[in-house]
Amino acid sequence: MYTQSFNVQDTPGAKAVASVQSKEDPALQAAFDARIDADGRIEPQDWMPEAYRKTLVRQISQHAHSEIVGMLPEGNWISRAPSLKRKAILIAKVQDEGGHGLYLYSAAETLGTSRDQMLEGLHSGRAKYSSIFNYPTLTWADVGVVGWLVDGAAIMNQVPLCRCSYGPYARAMVRVCKEESFHQRQGYEALLVMMTGTAEQKAMVQDAVNRFWWKCLAMFGPPDADSPNSLQGMRWGIKRISNDDLRQKFIDATVPQAKVLGVTLPDPDLKWNEERQHFDYGQIDWDEFWATVNGNGPCNKERLATRVKAYSEGAWVRDAAMAHARKQQERSMKEAA
Amino acid sequence: MSAAVDYLLHLADNALVLGQRNAEWCGHGPILEEDIAQSNVSLDLIGQARLLYQLAATLKGGAVTEDQLAYFRDTHEFRNYTLLELPHHGPLSGYASSSLDYGTTIVRNFLYSALMALLWEALEKSANADLAAIAAKSLKEVRYHLRHSRDWLVRLGDGTDESHARSQASLDHLFPYTQEFWAHSPAEAAAVEAGIGVDLNTLKADWDAIVDAALAEATLQRPTAGGYVSEGKKGIHSEHLGFLLAEMQSLARAHPNGVW
Numbered sequence: 001m002y003t004q005s006f007n008v009q010d011t012p013g014a015k016a017v018a019s020v021q022s023k024e025d026p027a028l029q030a031a032f033d034a035r036i037d038a039d040g041r042i043e044p045q046d047w048m049p050e051a052y053r054k055t056l057v058r059q060i061s062q063h064a065h066s067e068i069v070g071m072l073p074e075g076n077w078i079s080r081a082p083s084l085k086r087k088a089i090l091i092a093k094v095q096d097e098g099g100h101g102l103y104l105y106s107a108a109e110t111l112g113t114s115r116d117q118m119l120e121g122l123h124s125g126r127a128k129y130s131s132i133f134n135y136p137t138l139t140w141a142d143v144g145v146v147g148w149l150v151d152g153a154a155i156m157n158q159v160p161l162c163r164c165s166y167g168p169y170a171r172a173m174v175r176v177c178k179e180e181s182f183h184q185r186q187g188y189e190a191l192l193v194m195m196t197g198t199a200e201q202k203a204m205v206q207d208a209v210n211r212f213w214w215k216c217l218a219m220f221g222p223p224d225a226d227s228p229n230s231l232q233g234m235r236w237g238i239k240r241i242s243n244d245d246l247r248q249k250f251i252d253a254t255v256p257q258a259k260v261l262g263v264t265l266p267d268p269d270l271k272w273n274e275e276r277q278h279f280d281y282g283q284i285d286w287d288e289f290w291a292t293v294n295g296n297g298p299c300n301k302e303r304l305a306t307r308v309k310a311y312s313e314g315a316w317v318r319d320a321a322m323a324h325a326r327k328q329q330e331r332s333m334k335e336a337a
Numbered sequence: 338m339s340a341a342v343d344y345l346l347h348l349a350d351n352a353l354v355l356g357q358r359n360a361e362w363c364g365h366g367p368i369l370e371e372d373i374a375q376s377n378v379s380l381d382l383i384g385q386a387r388l389l390y391q392l393a394a395t396l397k398g399g400a401v402t403e404d405q406l407a408y409f410r411d412t413h414e415f416r417n418y419t420l421l422e423l424p425h426h427g428p429l430s431g432y433a434s435s436s437l438d439y440g441t442t443i444v445r446n447f448l449y450s451a452l453m454a455l456l457w458e459a460l461e462k463s464a465n466a467d468l469a470a471i472a473a474k475s476l477k478e479v480r481y482h483l484r485h486s487r488d489w490l491v492r493l494g495d496g497t498d499e500s501h502a503r504s505q506a507s508l509d510h511l512f513p514y515t516q517e518f519w520a521h522s523p524a525e526a527a528a529v530e531a532g533i534g535v536d537l538n539t540l541k542a543d544w545d546a547i548v549d550a551a552l553a554e555a556t557l558q559r560p561t562a563g564g565y566v567s568e569g570k571k572g573i574h575s576e577h578l579g580f581l582l583a584e585m586q587s588l589a590r591a592h593p594n595g596v597w
Contacts, residue, residue, distance in 0.1 A: 068369065075364035079357065082588040083404045083597040084387050087360075088380060094363050095376035102369050140588055190597075197596040306365070309436075314367020316503065317439045320496025327495060 024049065036237050041167040044110040052236055056166050057111050058127075059238065061118040064104035066130035067097045069122075069303050073137040074146055082140060089186055090143060096179045103175065107168040123308045131289065132219050134297030141194060141201075141208035147187015149209070149216045149254070155180050156250045157220065165237030188257065195262050202262075209258070210266045217281070218289040220247040251279050341465060342393050343416070344528035346406065347570055349389035350417035353407055354578070355449060356382030357585055359442065361425065367439050374485060378446065381478040388471045408589035412579045416524065419567035420445060420514035422578040427510050431576025440493055440500070440507040446486035448515055451547045453479045455540040464532035487551050494555025505557050512560040517567045518544075524570070 028047040035042060042048055071094050078094065081087035105115045121127035132150055137143065158177050164170040194201045221227060221243040233239030241249075251270075258265050269282035291297065359379040366372025390403035425442050426435040457479055460472035493504040518537055528534025552559050567575070589595070 068364075071364035071372075078360050078363055079584050080588045082408075082592065082595065084353075084383060084390070084407055086597050088383050088387070091360055091363060091376050091380050091383070095373055095380070098364075098369055098373045098376070102373070105369070193596055198592060198594055200592060201595050310365040310367070313436055314371075314439065316497070316499050317367035317371070317493070320500030321492045323496040323500070324492040 036165055036235075039237065040165075041170065042165050043167045051232075052238075053111050055233065055236070055238065056169065057108055057113050057118075060104055060108040060111075060169055061113070061121065062128050062130075064101045064108060064118065065122045065127055066133065067101035067104060069129045069133045069307060071097050071101075072303055072306055073133055073135070073299075074143060076137050077140055077143050080140070081143075086190065089190075093147070093183050093186065096183065100172075100176045100179070103172040104169075107166075107172045110168045119311065123304070123311060125295070125304060128293065130219065131292040131297060132215055133303060134292050134300045135211070135215055136299055138211070139204050139208060141191065141204040142212070144187045144190035144194065144205070145208040145212050147183050148191060148257070149187075149212050150219070151180050151184040151187060152254060153216045153219045153250050155184060156246050156253075160240035160246075163237075163240060188261070191261055191263075205261075206263050209263045213266050214284060217247055217251070217284050218286070220244075220250065222286060222289075248278050251281055255279055340524070340527035340531045341468075341533050342396050343524035344534045345389050345393040345396070345468070347416040347522075347524055349386045349393060349406070350415045351421055351449075352382040352389065353386035354415070354417040354581065355421040355445075356380075356386060357581060358421065358423075358425065359446070361437060362442065365437060371439070375442065378482050378485070381475075381482065385471065385475045385478070388474070392467050392471065404589065408586045412574055412582055413572045415574065415578060415582070416570050416572060417578075418449075418514070418517050419569035419575050419578075420511060420517065421449065422569065422575060422581055423511070423514070424577055427506060431580060438503070438507065440503040441511065443486050443489045443493060444504060444507040444511050446482060447490045447551065448511060448548070450479050450483035450486055451544055451551075452515075452518055452537075452540070454483045454547075455543050456535060456537070459535040459540065463534070468533060483547075490551055490557075491555045494552070494557040501556065504555070508552075508557055509560050513562060513564050514567050516562055517570060520566050520568070520570075522570050 025047075029049060032042070032046075032048060032052075035046075042052075074090065074097075075094050078087065078090050081090050105118060108118060109115060118127070122129070137146065155177060158173055158180060161173040162170055162177055164173065191205050194205050224230065224242045224244045227243055230239055230242060234242075255265065255270065267282045269280060271280055272278075273280045292300065295301075356379045359375050359382065362372060362375040363379070364372065366375060386407070387403055390406045394401040394403055394406060423441075423445070424435070425437040425439075427438070427441070429435055454476070457472045457476035461469050461476065463469045463472060490504065493500040495501070519541055525534055525537070529536045549559065569575070569578070589597075
């Protein structure tokens with residue numbers, strides 16, 4: 001699942017993708033521009049401007065980090081899933097997110113950055129991931145709401161990425177989107193069932209919607225007016241639809257779903273605008289969004305420390321696999337000699 | 338009828354309890370590929386548990402469901418091997434905590450998968466046709482689990498000094514619990530008598546061969562069996578199962594009339 005818009009810079013020290021005009025070979029640059037203009041695909045062996053490469057590494061690795069950090073809030077409920085069927089669905093879902101992380105790290109590796117380098121960025125706190133995962137999952141209903149709203153928002157962001165100009169990323173996204181749309185329907189279905197249950201269950205669903213609604217709207221990133229990097233992303237065919245347009249699309253799609261579900265979306269300003277043919281909505285709290293992106297959300301420290309713990313405590317296992325592989329190779333060379 | 342139900346619950350509890358344990362790795366694996374692998378093993382086991390509980394529920398009749406069997410039976414009613422409920426670390430008291438240890442996970446998955454690869458194959462010939470069908474499905478899955486855990490056992494045993502020492506320690510800790518596989522239980526005896534179940538002692542020589550070959554390749558020493566023989570399959574468990582079930586069952590029990 002993913003994510004806020006792709007204009008969140010890694011901090012500190014990660015260099016902004018500054019120079020739009022590459023100083024490299026003008027003939028190569030012209031060929032690259034022509035390919036982009038013709039809506040063609042850039043492949044790993046093709047020449048590309050350094051700024052394009054850096055932007056993609058940052059975006060794809062942020063996306064991959066979001067997938068694996070995103071395993072934690074949902075994984076939080078695997079052990080307590082209230083039925084065996086829901087337990088199996090949830091494990092499969094969280095496992096899918098791990099799989100997305102795997103495809104995305106692999107896609108980013110085609111740009112010349114290793115998975116270890118990317119993980120080092122995450123573990124040191126330099127690299128960003130989707131801020132939505134810095135909020136806690138407090139009840140079982142959160143699992144359904146994360147599927148319905150968080151994955152729903154992610155799909156809005158991700159479907160256009162299937163047409164991204166960078167081939168390996170675009171192809172990874174085709175599969176990711178299929179799985180995400182399945183997760184979204186599973187989440188919604190889980191909530192529909194709960195809404196046929198007891199009063200406590202219905203209250204649990206409403207409470208989860210109340211806590212996640214505004215955070216999901218912020219997932220699309222700052223308003224277009226405050227997103228200077230978006231334009232370059234669009235020029236390169238990495239970003240296809242603006243933050244505000246995606247957010248509007250998500251709201252318009254979600255309001256009728258909330259009605260069918262029987263929950264209220266916690267925004268008194270949410271109403272249909274006949275003239276715009278869209279729903280109007282209230283003010284998003286961007287201060288809170290930036291505070292969370294910059295490390296001060298309720299779970300930032302826990303999420304990062306948990307990732308670091310898993311990685312450092314698993315070092316001996318990875319070392320063992322490498323040592324065994326080396327020994328095997330030595331043995332087979334000895335036999336051949 | 339009761340012999341079949343008791344036997345099915347033993348098989349189902351084994352699958353559920355180990356599935357619940359292995360799912361603890363989801364999001365915490367030593368490497369992303371292994372995180373995904375353990376989730377997959379866990380999914381297979383929970384899938385097996387569901388089929389077995391559903392069959393047991395059908396045989397019990399009335400309004401019994403798979404979830405009632407999983408969520409509304411207490412510790413002493415569970416019939417899984419004690420081996421499968423132990424936490425993913427070395428010997429500690431029930432309320433002590435420790436980090437997850439992948440060596441423990443791999444050794445346990447290996448010892449149990451080696452048994453189940455043989456047992457599911459034998460149960461394909463069970464007099465209960467539904468159980469035979471579940472066995473056929475489960476056999477395909479457990480062969481993967483065995484291959485996966487055996488490969489890692491060899492990597493850990495043969496890998497570094499640290500991984501060798503850690504996997505040997507896990508083996509020393511867990512191996513005595515495998516004595517329970519071969520110990521008599523009334524439920525198994527009744528199932529064998531009814532032609533539904535399999536006498537595990539007929540599989541022991543094959544299990545020994547699988548284990549010994551893997552340990553030799555992993556350069557690990559097989560511990561000498563002996564000492565306490567656990568009795569989880571008779572409902573007498575370690576301190577750890579109570580905590581596992583308390584967590585697993587908490588939400589379902591907080592909302593006994595809930596629909597999920």
